[in-house]
Amino acid sequence: MQYSDKVMDHFANPRNVGEIEDAQGVGVVGNAKCGDIMKMYLQIDDNDVISDCKFKTFGCGAAIATSSMATELIKGRTVKEALALTNSAVVEALDGLPPVKIHCSVLAEEAVKAAIADYYKKIGREVDFPLESADERYEH
C-alpha cells in the first residue's frame, strides 16, 4: 500500500486542524470501534459562505489527509457548493487513495454534510439532502 505525495503532504502538514468555538455547524461521523472519527467545524457568514473551517480526526494517514483536503476544498465556498463535494473529488484532489482507504474519503464527504446539516438545524432550515449514518455503514 502506497500513499501519493499529496496524501503524505496533507497527512504530515494537515491544513485547518483545530476547533472553532461557537461554530455555526459541527458534524461528527465515524466511530472509534472502526478506527475513524472525523469532526468538522464550520464558520458560515451571512452570505452562506464558509468563511472558516476546521477539523479534528482520529484515524489513519488517509483519514487525516482526506479531512485536511476536504477543508481546503470547501473553505471560501458557499454552503451549496460544499454540499456538492463528493468523496471522489477528495480522492482526485489527493492524486488517488489505496482501495482499502476509499472509505476515508466517504467519511470526509459525510463530515462536511453532517456539519452543514447541523447548521441548517440551528437556523431552522430544512435538511434537504440525505445524511448517511457512518456508524451504521461501518459497523462490523
Added chain:
Amino acid sequence: MSRFVYADNAATTPVSQAVIDAMAPCFASAWGNPSSLHSKGREAKKLMDDARERIAKVFGCESGEIYFTSCGSESDNWAIKGAALRGKKKGRTHIVTTVIEHPAVLNTCRALEREGFEVSYIGVDADGVVDLAALEAAITEKTAVVAVMYANNEIGTIQPIEKICEMAHAKGALMFTDAVQAFGNVEIDLSKLPVDMLAMSGHKIHAPKGIGMLFVRKGTVLSNLIDGGGQEKRHRAGTENLPYIVGLAKAVEIAHEGLKDMPRVTAMRDRLIEALTAIPYSRLNGHRTKRLPGNVNVGFECIEGESMLLLLDMKGICASTGSACSSASLEPSHVLLAIGVPHEKAHGSIRLSISRETTDEDVDYIIETLTPIVARLREMSPLWEEIVKNSNK
C-alpha cells in the same frame, strides 16, 4: 533524516555479514546438488550435513531430527497437517490450539476443519497467557496434536510450553510449538523440552527469507506435506536450498551465542516500556515479565496506529502496529482482541521489536521521538478533545 532505527525485528531482520560470507561459497563454487553422487554433489552434501549437525548441536537434538523447509509457515503447515493426517488413521481427528497463534497456524487449523477435523481454539488471559485449565480440559484421547506457540509475535508473551507438553502427552497427543519468534531470544534445549515438533524461521535471526526448519523428534511420524524426490529422508521433497541452509546454520550459531546479550536487550525493553507507559492513557499489551526480551507493545488511547507508524517512519524509525488500518481486512489484531483490548483501543497500538543490534541511543531516540508524536496526534483527535474537556469539568 538524521537517524535510522530499525525496531521491527519481529517482522524480519537484516541478513548479517557473517551469514552472507558463509553462504558465498555455495553460490561461487559449492553449487552442486547434494543428491548427486559425483564430486560436486559430495562437496554440497558435506556442507549440508555439516550445517545440520551444527544446528542440532545448538538445539540439543540429533541431526536426523532436523528437517529443512522453505519458511516458518511451511514448517507450521507440515507439523500440524502431518500430525493430523497421521493421527486420523488412529482415530485422532481433533486438534487443540490457541486463539493467538500466527495466521500460519490458525489458517492451517481452519483448513483442517474444512476437511472434517475438529479444532479447539483455547483462549488466553489479559496478559496473553493461555488458559491452562481450559487447554487441559480440551485435550482428549481423540486429540492428534496440540499446537501452541512458544512466544507470541505481537505481544511477546511466552507460554508455559513444558506444562502444555505434559498435558498433551498425558492424552497421547503430539505437541508442536511454533518457536519462530522465540529462538534466538530465549534458550531452547530440545534435550530438556519434550516437544515432538518445533518450527523456526531463518529470516527472524539474520538469515535470509526463504529458509525454515522443522524439528521432528525421533520416533514421531508425520505425513508428508511435499511429496517428490528422496530429499530429507523422503519426508520433504525438493532440491535442498544449500546456500540458505549453510546461512541458517551460521545464523543459528550466532543467535545462540547472542543469548548472552539478552539481559542488555531486556533492560532496553524495560526502559522503553517504562517511558512509554508513563504517557497518560497508555497501556502495555502482553505480560510484563513473561515476554520476549525485545518485544514492546503499547497502546495509546485516542490515536490510531498507522498515523503513529507514518510519523515515526518520517523520523527514521521502523515499527509496526496492530491497527486495522494497516491491514486489508480493516479488522484490528486478533491477538489484541483476544487479550480483551476493545476495538477502539486496539487501533492505537504500536509494536517495537528491538534486537542485539539496538543501542541505548536508539532507545533514547525512540522515546524522544514517539512521545511528541503521541501528543501531536492527540492534539488533532476528537476523542482526546472529549477526555480533556471531561477532565476540566
